[in-house]
Amino acid sequence: DKPLRYLPYYGNHEIKPSLTGSGVDTIYKSISNFSFIDQKGNVVTQENFKDKIYVADYFFCTCQSICPIMSVQMERVADVFKDDAEIKYISHTVNPEYDSVNVLADYATAHHARYGQWYLVTGNKKELYDLARESYMLDASEGDGGEDDFIHTQNFALIDKERHIRGYYDGTNPKEIDQLINDIKLLKKEYKAKHEKDY
16 A cells, blocks of 8 residues: 555666657666577577566676575575566676586576576676676676686676666675565566556
8 A cells, every 4th residue: 555666776877858859858777788698508688688677697607605695595586486477587607718508507407597587698708797897787896808807796686677777686695685576576566557557
């Protein structure tokens, strides 16, 4: 019975004249296009997430510190929404030199990643790192994606259907993952309310 609470938008935004001439539009930061290879050897792009809410993170398969904890927490989120085709997940490796398709496939199996819902991806290191820093804003460090560059962040990003960032969560903190689960449900309600308003 309470008024619907809307999630905030993260990142810089611009105010531009409306294309319809009816005032101004707020243009929120959006995730750039990407193209990576998943645990089955298939190409993954933004098309895989069209009209989907998704959670993004960065990890590497040989990590012995935060990554196993993060993957268990992502697995927990995926299990909550296991029957919900509207929700997806993408985990990007920060160590593409080692994390081959076969290595990612074994890791996906170990964490019960349902193919088509949870993608574990590898690709060009600079493109992976640029996406983390410039689009997802998951890492504030500077780097060129070169041999000595390394990202190690425990944060998850919640992305809406328009590619906007709607939340950040510590992937090693179960309470924050509880909040992520609640925020996904809230975002689903937001879309439902918009749909009902349109009709």
